[in-house]
Amino acid sequence: MEALICQSCGLPFSRKFMGTNRDETKNEEYCSNCFDNGKFIDPSLTLHKLEVKFIEMAEVHDEITLEAAQAAIKELPYLKRWFMRTM
Ligand SMILES: [Zn+2]
Structure with a gap:
């Protein structure tokens, strides 16, 4: 898949x-945890909070390896939601 x-x-x-758009169509760019009904579920989310979350996923919850967390963190600034703001 x-x-x-x-x-x-x-x-x-x-x-x-x-995620879903305002007109209830699906949004292919964002997951349902982040985006619902045309807006971000957590507008206060920052890159820094995501970095912390990835590290916690690796170190506290053992969901991913630390290498995977670090690789994901490196990619974060290039995602659409953050790319413009980090310029
Ligand atoms: Zn998401």
Whole structure:
């Protein structure tokens, strides 16, 4: 199955978990954890918070390896939600 990468949190998600636009169509760029009904679920989310989250996923919850966390963190600034703001 085709995996999409969320342009907000950087995590892969399947079509089932796509975010939704205001007109209830699916949004292929963001996952349902980040984007719902045409807006970001957590508007206060920052790159720094995501970095902390990835490190926690690796070190506290053992969900991913530390290498995977670091690789994901490196990609974060290039995601659509963050790219313009880091220029
Ligand atoms: Zn997301």
